[in-house]
Amino acid sequence: MNQHLRPEPVPFIDIASQRRRLGKTLDEAVAKVLAHCQFINGPEVAELEAALAKFSGARHVVTCASGTDALLMVLMAKGVGEGDAVLCPTFTFCATGEAVALTGATPVFVDVEEQTFNIDVHSLRRGIASARQRGLKPVAVIPVDLFGQSADHDAVAGVAAEEGLFVLDDAAQGFGASYKGRRLGTFGLATATSFFPAKPLGCFGDGGAIFTDDANLAETLRSIRVHGQGSDKYDNVRIGLTARLDTMQAAILIEKLKIFEDEIAARNRVAERYARGLGNVVTVPRLAEGCTSVWAQYTIRLPRGTNRDEFAAALKAQGVPTAIYYPKSMHQQQAYRGFPVAEGGVPVSERLSEDVISLPMHAYLDEATQARIIEAVRGAIAG
Incomplete structure (x- = not known):
């Protein structure tokens, strides 16, 4: 380009x-x-x-x-x-x-x-x-x-x-x-x-x-x-x-x-648009019954076999930043490896650390910009 x-x-x-x-x-x-x-x-x-x-x-x-x-x-x-x-x-x-x-x-x-x-x-x-x-x-x-x-x-x-x-x-x-x-x-x-x-x-x-x-x-x-x-x-x-x-x-x-309540409502509109636009290509976050979210992060899970680094690079080339929360769970980090883990281990956390990635999320994400993000995600998955 x-x-x-x-x-x-x-x-x-x-x-x-x-x-x-x-x-x-x-x-x-x-x-x-x-x-x-x-x-x-x-x-x-x-x-x-x-x-x-x-x-x-x-x-x-x-x-x-x-x-x-x-x-x-x-x-x-x-x-x-x-x-x-x-x-x-x-x-x-x-x-x-x-x-x-x-x-x-x-x-x-x-x-x-x-x-x-x-x-x-x-x-x-x-x-x-x-x-x-x-x-x-x-x-x-x-x-x-x-x-x-x-x-x-x-x-x-x-x-x-x-x-x-x-x-x-x-x-x-x-x-x-x-x-x-x-x-x-x-x-x-x-x-x-x-x-x-x-x-x-x-x-x-x-x-x-x-x-x-x-x-x-x-x-x-x-x-x-x-x-x-x-x-x-x-x-x-x-x-x-x-x-x-x-x-x-x-x-x-x-x-x-x-203005916080108004911003929370805007964040929820952004989350709903993401869910509609991406729900059939990635695993989008779901709210448990009786819970609401302020969407501090919008964290998706990539399909099995997707290279997360390549996915992030493809989005970056389109001007879309991503972040990984968290590439290592706490028990995997050097400072915390000596502390106990529950019997049976923490397999879900270890899987999440391998396939989660977060997309831009804030109260001021307009529909046109979000459509661009959704298109970039879909293109990177398809590619």
Whole structure:
């Protein structure tokens, strides 16, 4: 192809279009912070926490510096540590298991369901048994609402109740989605989310939040995020972190939250068009009954025998970017190979790591551009 005729690249995630839509409202929000100069724990932080509580239905929201800190803070607040086991899916971003390892506890990796990519409760049960066989004490499970779709929270809660575990929902990719009519943020002991810029609700840097109905937990979390402080900053009553959300990021998120529901609806329209256009050539993601998704990623599975690298190269030549979440499940990565895996292994996760690939997904993907993506996918499969 002539270099001058090369197709204009499609954005994988289009933060610029959202920025243009918000326009002056973001400029004014940032200018307000620059004027009052309360860059740490300014008034916008409490305002954002109240808005997130209203949106999610959670009684308490504690914002923090990242999604990883959100997970870690809850584990710290619960005193999780050496000798404890925390069950989590292996087919997820490393932060899920990383937060566990940072406490000194042992992440025990379990498998996911083929259809939803979310935690498999049968593997969860086997993982709990495997942990006990190793002399570990299972204390918690971290289901992940992967790629934007809620995990099966009733099933997870049932196992957790039987086994005496608390549930920490990792909604870093799923915040804004719902399960059986309830928004994420109200399941389990606590829910952690991330506001990394690429997330459906993202800021312009790092950020995160914890949602809980437990007032005592919320109070402990607020202490942990500021070095474990008690009555003042020189009265530290526990080991803590520097894990506050910047006021500037809070101001930005307040404005983004106002258009979030509209963006979720747009993401679902994009997902529906993909399903219609690609459902007969690749395995498209499916929503479990009673679940909605915010489509943090639109992840397809390629037909058996398709060379994924060649497929990605064919799309790239058409100006269509792709990404692989995740080419290695956690138990396959160097840092995590020494941690236990549920009895029977994690065969679904290992298969997914070999054949998944994600297509551009955002609220500003117009029909013409999406038609171009669909055509490129169909052409690469046929070719």
